[in-house]
Amino acid sequence: MASKKELQEALKDGVINYKEDQVKEASQTAVDEGYPALEMIMDGLAAGMEVVGDLYERHEYFVPEVLMCADALYGGLAILRPHVPKKDGGAIAQVVIGSIQGDVHDIGKNLVKMMFDVAGWQVYDLGRDVPLEKFVEEQLRTDAEVVAMSAMMTTTMLGMRKVIKMIKEKNPNVAIMLGGAPVTQDVAKLFGADGYAESAGNAVAEGIKMISRLREYEKKK
Numbered sequence: 001m002a003s004k005k006e007l008q009e010a011l012k013d014g015v016i017n018y019k020e021d022q023v024k025e026a027s028q029t030a031v032d033e034g035y036p037a038l039e040m041i042m043d044g045l046a047a048g049m050e051v052v053g054d055l056y057e058r059h060e061y062f063v064p065e066v067l068m069c070a071d072a073l074y075g076g077l078a079i080l081r082p083h084v085p086k087k088d089g090g091a092i093a094q095v096v097i098g099s100i101q102g103d104v105h106d107i108g109k110n111l112v113k114m115m116f117d118v119a120g121w122q123v124y125d126l127g128r129d130v131p132l133e134k135f136v137e138e139q140l141r142t143d144a145e146v147v148a149m150s151a152m153m154t155t156t157m158l159g160m161r162k163v164i165k166m167i168k169e170k171n172p173n174v175a176i177m178l179g180g181a182p183v184t185q186d187v188a189k190l191f192g193a194d195g196y197a198e199s200a201g202n203a204v205a206e207g208i209k210m211i212s213r214l215r216e217y218e219k220k221k
């Protein structure tokens with residue numbers, strides 16, 4: 001029987017070397033062996049994509065390779081995702097999420113979405129390359145407490161500031177969270193966001209903090 005570590009290595013190596021069949025097989029074996037799906041996703045699939053990022057940075061990989069790595073990652077995620085235990089009970093809160101206009105990077109956004117989903121939040125996923133005004137419309141349609149935006153490029157990140165301004169003009173009682181490789185705590189503050197999280201792992205905790213801050217503020221009014 002393959003150990004959890006061996007399977008995580010097989011997932012990581014499969015994403016790095018865009019071996020989709022290897023990733024799917026190791027994912028299915030992990031499920032059959034009852035290993036925690038979330039750990040396989042984060043320490044296997046996502047860890048592999050971190051290395052792909054470095055290879056891209058060093059010009060050893062280019063867009064075609066990175067696309068095949070992303071396909072391998074999604075092949076594994078489709079098998080593992082349904083086995084991430086979901087919190088029972090009603091929706092804790094609602095969140096609108098999406099990758100900002102001009103940005104087709106959605107792996108990170110989808111991992112954040114998964115964390116909110118398994119934590120029992122009602123998630124409205126707008127996908128990727130989301131027109132700026134669409135975030136505003138969807139917040140008004142759903143009355144979601146939180147709007148979470150993802151950007152992976154310094155160019156597209158600038159659109160976040162416009163969305164924050166548009167939402168706050170319509171409804172100042174919405175908590176806005178930012179994330180993505182070029183985004184930092186300082187950028188989030190500068191743009192007027194209410195929260196920032198570096199990874200999917202701490203996005204939900206940040207979401208809960210933002211909501212309780214918002215509710216405190218409303219009580220005082």
Ligand code: B12
Nearest residue numbers: 053103104105106107108150153154179180181197199200
């Ligand atoms: C995969 C990838 C692609 C894939 C995307 C596939 C997909 N379905 O997403 C493809 C091949 C399509 C692609 C295309 C391009 N890419 Co690209 N891509 C990458 C790469 C290698 C990995 C990104 C990734 O998925 N990482 C793995 C995930 C798990 O990590 P993550 O995304 O960082 O997300 C985590 C956190 O950031 C955080 N997070 C993310 N979003 C959010 C949101 C919230 C609310 C919160 C709280 C947290 C959060 O939590 C996540 C999980 O823990 C990065 C390299 C890098 N170092 O980031 C380059 C990178 C992002 N790409 C880059 C570029 C330039 C491009 C292209 C312009 C290349 C080209 N010439 O065509 C195009 C642009 C396409 C477009 N319009 O968006 C640059 C951006 C440079 C910059 N700073 O602006 C990077 C940094 C590479 C580089 N070093 O130059 N890319």
